[in-house]
Amino acid sequence: FCSIHPYFTIQDEAAAAPIMAEFVEKTKREKGNIWYGWDKVGDKLFCSEAYVDGDAVLAHLENVGPCIDKILAGPCNLESIEFHGPASELEKLKAIADSLGAACYAVDSGFSFMNVENGHAAHPRSLCTIHPYFTILAEAAARDVMDEFVARSTTEAGCVYYGWTKVGDKLFCREGYTDGDAVLA
Numbered sequence: 001f002c003s004i005h006p007y008f009t010i011q012d013e014a015a016a017a018p019i020m021a022e023f024v025e026k027t028k029r030e031k032g033n034i035w036y037g038w039d040k041v042g043d044k045l046f047c048s049e050a051y052v053d054g055d056a057v058l059a060h061l062e063n064v065g066p067c068i069d070k071i072l073a074g075p076c077n078l079e080s081i082e083f084h085g086p087a088s089e090l091e092k093l094k095a096i097a098d099s100l101g102a103a104c105y106a107v108d109s110g111f112s113f114m115n116v117e118n119g120h121a122a123h124p125r126s127l128c129t130i131h132p133y134f135t136i137l138a139e140a141a142a143r144d145v146m147d148e149f150v151a152r153s154t155t156e157a158g159c160v161y162y163g164w165t166k167v168g169d170k171l172f173c174r175e176g177y178t179d180g181d182a183v184l185a
Contacts, residue, residue, distance in 0.1 A: 001050050002057050008076040009044040016075035023067045032056025053131045054092030073096030103167050110150055110163010126179045134171040158182020
């Protein structure tokens with residue numbers, strides 16, 4: 001699967017709220033969407049979103065283009081944006097990634113127990129994700145740790161997906177759990 005990781009700083013929360021709701025409503029109707037929602041802490045905003053492939057990402061960006069323009073016209077500043085997914089799918093996103101100044105993190109290793117789509121029926125979002133980023137200092141030593149974490153995570157109850165995406169010397173641990181209890185297990 002492919003995910004988009006846009007990070008924003010909120011300038012005007014009252015103006016941002018209806019635009020965020022519009023994003024959600026538009027995205028609910030997208031065939032290739034796996035999950036979508038907003039996470040907020042203080043004045044920081046993250047759009048948590050995933051799609052079945054690069055084509056679904058492109059369709060989403062086209063669908064919500066007017067919303068992107070509205071939210072960036074004052075309510076929020078885009079601090080950074082990343083695309084994560086298989087290298088073959090990131091190739092499809094290269095032009096849009098370049099235009100947005102987005103980093104593209106290619107899947108390095110991992111697994112997924114996820115059923116890709118719910119179909120067109122929206123369900124409340126209970127998925128909890130963790131987003132740690134690392135700088136690789138010693139590739140061989142990092143590989144051993146990465147492989148061990150993947151192997152151990154395959155047996156964790158409530159783990160939906162776990163793995164690593166990478167761009168240059170930057171490493172992202174891509175992990176999702178059914179709920180907060182599964183994170184703590």
